[in-house]
Amino acid sequence: MKLPETASNMAHLNANAFGAAARAALEDQPLRSALAKATDTFADRRGRVLDEMPAWEELRTHGNAIKAEALSRLDHHLAHFVREAEARGTKVHFARNRAEACQVVEGLADRLGARTIVKSKSMVTEEIGLNAALEARGLEPVETDLGEWIVQLAGETPSHIIVPAIHKSKDEIARLFQEKLGTDGDLDAEELTAVARKILRGTYLEAELGISGVNFAIAETGSFLVLENEGNARLSTSLPRVHLAVMGLEKLLPRWQDLETFLRLLPRSGTGQHLTSYQSIFTGPKQSPEDEGPDEVHVLILDNGRSAVLEDDVARETLACIRCGACLNVCPVYRQVGGHAYGSVYPGPIGAIVTPQLVGTESAVPLPSASSLCGACRDVCPVKIDIPRILLHLRGKVVERMPTRAPLERLGFRMWSLAARSPRAWRIATRVGRPLARLAASPSGVGRLARRLVPPLQGWTHGRALPRAAKVSFRERYARREA
Amino acid sequence: MRVSLFVTCLIDQLRPEVGEATVAVLERAGCEVHFDPRQTCCGQPACNSGYREDARAVARQALEALEGDDPVVVPSGSCAAQLVHLADLFEEGSSEHARAKALAPRVHELSSFLVDELGVESLPSGYRGRVTWHDACHGLRDLGTRDQPRRLLRAVEGVDLVEMASCETCCGFGGTFSVKMPELSVAMADRKLDELEQAGLDAVVSADLSCLMQLGGRLQERGSSVRTLHLAEVLAG
Numbered sequence: 001m002k003l004p005e006t007a008s009n010m011a012h013l014n015a016n017a018f019g020a021a022a023r024a025a026l027e028d029q030p031l032r033s034a035l036a037k038a039t040d041t042f043a044d045r046r047g048r049v050l051d052e053m054p055a056w057e058e059l060r061t062h063g064n065a066i067k068a069e070a071l072s073r074l075d076h077h078l079a080h081f082v083r084e085a086e087a088r089g090t091k092v093h094f095a096r097n098r099a100e101a102c103q104v105v106e107g108l109a110d111r112l113g114a115r116t117i118v119k120s121k122s123m124v125t126e127e128i129g130l131n132a133a134l135e136a137r138g139l140e141p142v143e144t145d146l147g148e149w150i151v152q153l154a155g156e157t158p159s160h161i162i163v164p165a166i167h168k169s170k171d172e173i174a175r176l177f178q179e180k181l182g183t184d185g186d187l188d189a190e191e192l193t194a195v196a197r198k199i200l201r202g203t204y205l206e207a208e209l210g211i212s213g214v215n216f217a218i219a220e221t222g223s224f225l226v227l228e229n230e231g232n233a234r235l236s237t238s239l240p241r242v243h244l245a246v247m248g249l250e251k252l253l254p255r256w257q258d259l260e261t262f263l264r265l266l267p268r269s270g271t272g273q274h275l276t277s278y279q280s281i282f283t284g285p286k287q288s289p290e291d292e293g294p295d296e297v298h299v300l301i302l303d304n305g306r307s308a309v310l311e312d313d314v315a316r317e318t319l320a321c322i323r324c325g326a327c328l329n330v331c332p333v334y335r336q337v338g339g340h341a342y343g344s345v346y347p348g349p350i351g352a353i354v355t356p357q358l359v360g361t362e363s364a365v366p367l368p369s370a371s372s373l374c375g376a377c378r379d380v381c382p383v384k385i386d387i388p389r390i391l392l393h394l395r396g397k398v399v400e401r402m403p404t405r406a407p408l409e410r411l412g413f414r415m416w417s418l419a420a421r422s423p424r425a426w427r428i429a430t431r432v433g434r435p436l437a438r439l440a441a442s443p444s445g446v447g448r449l450a451r452r453l454v455p456p457l458q459g460w461t462h463g464r465a466l467p468r469a470a471k472v473s474f475r476e477r478y479a480r481r482e483a
Numbered sequence: 484m485r486v487s488l489f490v491t492c493l494i495d496q497l498r499p500e501v502g503e504a505t506v507a508v509l510e511r512a513g514c515e516v517h518f519d520p521r522q523t524c525c526g527q528p529a530c531n532s533g534y535r536e537d538a539r540a541v542a543r544q545a546l547e548a549l550e551g552d553d554p555v556v557v558p559s560g561s562c563a564a565q566l567v568h569l570a571d572l573f574e575e576g577s578s579e580h581a582r583a584k585a586l587a588p589r590v591h592e593l594s595s596f597l598v599d600e601l602g603v604e605s606l607p608s609g610y611r612g613r614v615t616w617h618d619a620c621h622g623l624r625d626l627g628t629r630d631q632p633r634r635l636l637r638a639v640e641g642v643d644l645v646e647m648a649s650c651e652t653c654c655g656f657g658g659t660f661s662v663k664m665p666e667l668s669v670a671m672a673d674r675k676l677d678e679l680e681q682a683g684l685d686a687v688v689s690a691d692l693s694c695l696m697q698l699g700g701r702l703q704e705r706g707s708s709v710r711t712l713h714l715a716e717v718l719a720g
Contacts, residue, residue, distance in 0.1 A: 019664065023666050369659075374653035375620055400533075417537035423544070
């Protein structure tokens with residue numbers, strides 16, 4: 001099951017504008033200070049809970065092994081999950097792409113005659129642009145996670161995988177509430193939360209359908225889990241008559257026992273908690289004699305480009321991601337520009353490898369290059385995804401698949417490699433090149449012109465002095481010494 | 484002990500003094516240093532920009548220049564890590580893959596070679612100054628070099644080593660990243676330099692010339708008097 005790589009796989013996609021969006025973000029001081037504060041807080045919290053976990057490395061290794069195993073036989077585990085889930089009364093749907101996924105949800109909403117739909121936080125529903133699709137049919141999807149609700153109220157998209165409104169300061173949120181809800185403009189965090197809570201409580205009771213994401217699905221029992229801290233996911237999935245969970249097909253774990261590892265890895269990595277306040281496990285609709293819970297439980301399993309990733313030996317481990325967001329908090333690029341600059345539902349280091357693979361190389365060209373390859377992401381990843389290695393792999397794909405892109409860069413690397421593959425050519429090239437490089441770094445008119453016109457020099461001298469090449473190279477000095 | 488020096492193209496062409504300091508330090512530690520002039524570059528610039536074919540061609544040259552059994556010492560964590568991972572560029576089962584695999588365990592970053600392989604505790608250096616250590620990403624995260632350079636620096640009598648909270652934060656260089664996304668790259672440097680300039684330092688020391696170029700170029704633009712020094716320069720001083 002392979003889909004053509006098209007930009008339409010993802011809602012709100014604008015990844016090719018990363019450069020301009022990043023530059024704009026760098027000028028946005030309130031954004032940068034909100035980001036610095038929040039990412040520091042999360043990274044510090046994570047650090048503190050890990051100090052109490054001497055076996056953290058073993059746990060990561062174990063998590064990595066479980067995911068690798070799950071991905072290596074994903075078809076088998078999926079079939080197992082479907083059998084078990086259906087045996088317990090869960091209805092399973094498949095969607096190959098965004099359009100099919102939205103159709104499934106729309107069909108369900110139509111059958112129920114739903115108008116209000118409550119949603120708990122779910123990245124995959126952001127990926128398929130579910131809210132916009134439902135709104136276009138006159139339905140009213142309401143986000144119930146506080147951060148998501150704020151983002152929805154502002155008409156924006158999330159800028160962090162687990163902290164959707166990380167780009168907003170408390171004061172900005174107070175002003176947003178004032179503008180949209182008519183509250184006082186100086187409410188504190190507790191008062192703002194109370195406002196949201198009051199409005200949302202009524203909505204849960206009106207909703208005919210509750211939609212959630214899925215953190216983990218368990219093949220051997222047909223169960224799935226949602227982790228959260230606000231209780232909104234539990235309300236969204238238990239008060240409405242019907243619960244629909246949407247998941248990417250990579251969310252499967254083979255065994256119930258695997259949760260022992262992942263329930264330790266995820267909360268610590270994501271929010272720096274030992275455990276989230278709520279972990280809800282869903283195994284089918286209510287069965288007599290139970291009198292609580294939904295009458296119907298549906299699971300929608302989405303491909304949307306994932307099965308193609310599965311076939312890529314280097315990049316496959318991208319699908320091991322458990323969406324904890326730890327890599328965002330430590331990424332020196334994300335910390336400077338925030339999530340919106342990535343022009344994708346999935347930002348940060350993980351987004352830079354997920355997005356191009358879901359939407360196609362050509363639709364997210366700058367993302368694999370939006371990294372200094374520092375490796376901080378790899379160090380914190382709870383399942384040890386080698387993000388820098390996959391970034392390189394994807395940079396290679398850009399070069400391979402887009403032969404007419406960046407012709408000067410291509411030519412430059414070819415000339416450089418032609419010189420560097422032969423000691424004699426290298427000696428000649430560097431002997432000719434060094435005086436030119438010295439000239440380019442000099443205060444002379446020629447130097448100034450070179451720095452303005454030659455692309456790499458122009459880039460470098462944006463805020464940095466150009467180093468001067470040596471008059472005599474190391475190898476020349478060494479040869480003299482030996483002689 | 485006979486060692487083979489991979490000097491790196493940046494040091495060769497831009498700061499040969501660092502190469503000479505590296506030779507001096509290794510000789511003081513009792514090594515006989517050999518430099519094979521067939522070496523050019525490790526291929527990292529092309530590899531990190533996605534030009535794998537060009538990177539492979541240059542990597543072949545590195546394999547040839549570094550043939551033999553001697554340990555290969557590299558005054559750069561980044562280039563050392565590239566040489567360690569050279570096999571990734573070649574198809575498994577190919578002769579180059581096998582040669583790259585054989586090369587990997589022979590490659591050592593300078594400070595870890597001195598401390599872990601030679602057991603050096605201190606070197607006689609007359610350098611005096613208040614400095615901080617910048618952990619270059621690849622040395623730190625790919626090779627696990629963290630304590631070795633600090634131990635060597637602390638052992639220099641005149642060195643006052645001050646730790647920065649951001650010591651492990653990337654300087655923003657990132658190879659072609661620095662010229663493809665200059666505003667972002669500079670903003671990343673500034674995040675470190677804001678802290679560094681508060682500390683009244685004489686110099687920031689690292690084991691990678693690329694980071695030193697990035698930080699030094701930015702420091703100069705900011706009108707700062709803080710210098711950038713390679714570890715070898717401090718140890719040889």
